[in-house]
Amino acid sequence: MAKQKIVLAYSGGLDTSIILKWLKETYDAEIIAFTADIGQKEELDGLEAKALATGASKVYIDDLRAEFAQDFIFPMFQAGALYEGQYLLGTSIARPLIAKRMVEIARQEGATAIAHGATGKGNDQVRFELGVAALAPELDVIAPWRLDEFRETFPGRAEMIAYAEKHGIPVTASAAKPYSTDRNLLHISFESGMLEDPWFDPSAASNKDMFVLSVDPEDAPDQAEYIELNFEQGNCVGLNGSRLTPLQVMESLNELGGKHGIGRVDMVENRFVGMKSRGVYETPGGTILFTAHRKMESLTMDREVMSLRDSLISRYATLVYNGFWFAPERLALQALVNESQKNVTGTVRLKLYKGNVIGAGVQSPVSLYNPDIATMEADPTQAYNQGDATGFIRLNALRLKVSAGVQQSTQK
Incomplete structure (x- = not known):
């Protein structure tokens, strides 16, 4: 009888390395390791050999960077999420893509379950499992950190390291970097360890080595750099006159943003599971793109459409953060977002300087800004009669006057 197959989301770190071996022994199963290349770069080096040496029967390392940029990052940025x-959702938006590909592999390989190394305290467990539930409800999900037998075997990192040494699993665990990281095309996050103290200052000179994607703003060039971003229907399609794919946009903006110390965020956020957590983020390219997109909208988006979309930003962002990317309500919101972006086309000029993204001009062939109407000088179009404002103000003031009159009468 064929062994059960389990697809494991595998990063090659201490946790998933231990989990791979533990799953194979505990479930007497065939473990298929899956790693999504979503921009981790050198972190992917040697992963296939390591997974096979740890006991995986097969390893998938799939380059999903282009899909990540085009089908996940860009739609989310159209929504202004x-x-x-503060948080540009770098980790959150990667999880549904990973879940999607895990489901595809599970079906292709005839697996009955997927597994992940997310802890029972975090958001990722929810994101992975909601994604699987939406796409493949027939699959089982194994979350070792929520199983008593796993936590009893590994109450701490010392036991995990000892287990790795016993089974010849190569892992790097060091006190030199007492925090965890998650890197992809959009950002890198830092949490736990020394960062669990919200009074700890990661921006201090002594902690400069922690950051990966950006220089310290104080060390950024003393000369500002101007860039121009071209947009079509809410998506950035070009930089400084060159047409680029979404992946190329992200890679180019990450380089520019990192050079100028752009995109660092230090915040205490509310996890979906109910606790607060402290996270430090570097999102250099995303910060530039977010700012440019908003400026493009300011020139081209109808006021009431913008107001409606903006009223839904918090809802949309929370859906992404909590793992509901494939939920019908997120898809419905995306349809509204897509409609709102039809005229978000033109060019934005920005100035990058020591951690700042500064607007330096915007233009569009479908601009809603009419200088003849907005001018403080004589209006050659006669489209706006200043005298009309008298009645406009009188009508809007009516309810205020009635309310004030009632208050005055009750105070007598």
Whole structure:
């Protein structure tokens, strides 16, 4: 009888390396390791050999960077999604793509379950499993960190390291970097360890080595750099006159943003599971893109359409953060977003300087800004009669006057 097959989301770190071996022994199963290349770069080096040496029967390392940029990052940025006013959702938006590809591999390989190394305290467990539930409800999900037998075997990192040494699993665990990271095309995150103290200052000079994607703003060039981004229907399609794919846009903006120390965020956020957590993020390219997109919208998007879309940003961002990317309500919101972006076309000029993204001009062939109407000088179009404002103000003031009159009468 053929062994059960389990597809494991595998990063090659301490946790998933231990989990791979533990799953194989505990379930007497064939483990298929899957790693999504979504921009981790050198972190992918040697993963296939390591997974096979640890006991995987097969390894998938799939380059999903282009799909990640085009079908996940760009639609989310069209929506202007920002979680709790600061977080550009770099980790959150990667999880549904990973879940999608895991489901595809599971079906291709005839697996009955997928497994992940997310802990029972975090958001990723929810994101992975909601994605699988939406796409392949027939698959089982194994989350070792939520199983008593796993936690009893591995109550701490010391036991995990000892297990790795016993079974010849090559892992790198060091006190030199007492925090965890998650890197992809959109950002890198840092959490846990020394960062669990919200008074700890990661921006201090002594902690400069922690950051990966950006220089310290204080060390950024003293000369500002101007760039121009071209947009078509809410998507950036070009930089400085060169037409680019979404992947090329992200890679180019990451380089520019990192050079100028752009995109660092340090925040305490609210996890879906109910606790607060402290995260430090570097999102250099995403920060530039977010700012440019908003400026492009300011010139080309109807006021009431923008107001409606903006009223839904928090809802949209929360859906992404909580793992509901494939949920019908997110898809419905995306349809509204797509409609709102039809005229978001033109060019934005920005100035990059020491951690800042500064607007330096915007133009569009479908601009809603009419200088003849907006001018403080004589209006050659006669489209706006200043005298009309008298009645406009009188009508809008009516309810205020009535309310004030009632208050005054009750105070007598």
